[in-house]
Amino acid sequence: MGDEERRDSLADQAAAWVPPWARPRPPAADPSGPPDEPATAPDTDEPGAAPPRPDAGSAAGPGEPDLGPAEPDPDGVASDEVDPPATEFGAVTPPTAGPDLGAVTEDTAGSSGAAGDVPRRQSAGRRRATAAPEPAPELSDAELRGALEAILLVVDEPVSELVLAQVLDQPAERVGPMLDEIAAGYTTAGHGFELRRAAGGWRLYTRPEYATYVERFVLDGQSVRLTQAALETLAVVAYKQPVTRSRISAIRGVNCDGVIRTLVTRGLVEECGTEQDSGAFLYRTTTLFLEKLGLNTVDELPPLAPFLPDDVEELADATR
Missing domain, CATH: 1.10.10.10 (Winged helix-like DNA-binding domain superfamily/Winged helix DNA-binding domain)
Structure with a gap:
C-alpha cells in the first residue's frame, strides 16, 4: 500500500472515530465468572467504522502490534477507560455539576423534622383529649352536710354511701362519717324525723313516737x-x-x-x-x-x- 493510500485510510478512520465517552457502555462482567471473550474487531472496510482499540481486546490494526486481549477489570470495565458523567437515575452527580449536597441534606432533614413534628403534635393532642379530668374541689364540711341533706330529702328509696359519693364527687371515706354525724345531730336536736340505715342505704324516717300522727294523716279515709x-x-x-x-x-x-x-x-x-x-x-x-x-x-x-x-x-x- 502506498503512502497516499495509507494517509487516506488513516484520515477516514480518524473521521469515523468515536470518542470513548460517546460510546455505549459495555455490560459489566461477572467477577466470579470467566473473563469476557475479546470483542470481535469491527470491519474497518466499512465507511465510518471506528479503528480497533488494543486495550478493548480487539485485533490490532494495520501497522500496529498485536498486544493480545486486555485483562478484564474487576468491575468489567477497562482500567484506562474513563466513564463519562452518568445521566441515569441514581447516578452521583459531581459537586461542580449539581446542587449543593449539604443544602439538600439540610432541607431534607428540615422537612423530615417538620413532618415528624406533626404526629408528635397530634399525639400530644390525643393525650390532652384522653387525659383524666381534674378532680373536683373538695367541699367544706358545711357544704357537704347541706348537699347530703338536700339529696336525702328527695330520694324515694334508701341510697348507699357509694352512690352519694359519686354524685357529689367526694371520697366515700368522707361521706360515711358525715352521715353518722348528721344522724347524731338529728337525734340530739329532737327533730320529728331521723336519718338511719335501711336496706343497705340511708334515708330519712319519721320518729316512732310520732307514728300515730303520721298514720292519721296518711291513712285518713284509706284502707291499705x-x-x-x-x-x-x-x-x-x-x-x-x-x-x-x-x-x-x-x-x-x-x-x-x-x-x-x-x-x-x-x-x-x-x-x-x-x-x-x-x-x-x-x-x-x-x-x-x-x-x-x-x-x-x-x-x-x-x-x-x-x-x-x-x-x-x-x-x-x-x-x-
Whole structure:
C-alpha cells in the first residue's frame, strides 16, 4: 500500500472515530465468572467504522502490534477507560455539576423534622383529649352536710354511701362519717324525723313516737293495711326464708297460695330459686320489705321468743 493510500485510510478512520465517552457502555462482567471473550474487531472496510482499540481486546490494526486481549477489570470495565458523567437515575452527580449536597441534606432533614413534628403534635393532642379530668374541689364540711341533706330529702328509696359519693364527687371515706354525724345531730336536736340505715342505704324516717300522727294523716279515709292472713304469711317468710309455699302452709295450717301471690304483687316477697330435693319455688322478703320496716337487714328483726306462749312445746307435740 502506498503512502497516499495509507494517509487516506488513516484520515477516514480518524473521521469515523468515536470518542470513548460517546460510546455505549459495555455490560459489566461477572467477577466470579470467566473473563469476557475479546470483542470481535469491527470491519474497518466499512465507511465510518471506528479503528480497533488494543486495550478493548480487539485485533490490532494495520501497522500496529498485536498486544493480545486486555485483562478484564474487576468491575468489567477497562482500567484506562474513563466513564463519562452518568445521566441515569441514581447516578452521583459531581459537586461542580449539581446542587449543593449539604443544602439538600439540610432541607431534607428540615422537612423530615417538620413532618415528624406533626404526629408528635397530634399525639400530644390525643393525650390532652384522653387525659383524666381534674378532680373536683373538695367541699367544706358545711357544704357537704347541706348537699347530703338536700339529696336525702328527695330520694324515694334508701341510697348507699357509694352512690352519694359519686354524685357529689367526694371520697366515700368522707361521706360515711358525715352521715353518722348528721344522724347524731338529728337525734340530739329532737327533730320529728331521723336519718338511719335501711336496706343497705340511708334515708330519712319519721320518729316512732310520732307514728300515730303520721298514720292519721296518711291513712285518713284509706284502707291499705294487710289482712291478718297476709301478715302471718309475711312473718313466716321473714323468719324462715328462704321457704317454700308448702312449708308456709304447714306452719299456718291453711293453704297460702293466694296470699303469696298478693305479697308478690305488692313487692314484699319474691322468688329466689328452687328447692334442690322437690324443685318447689323458694320465697324470701324483698328490699321494699326492709324499707317499709326501717330495717337494714333481716338480722335486725325482733326475736320471737318473748312472743311465744308458755306451752309452745305442748302445742308442738300435739300437732305431730
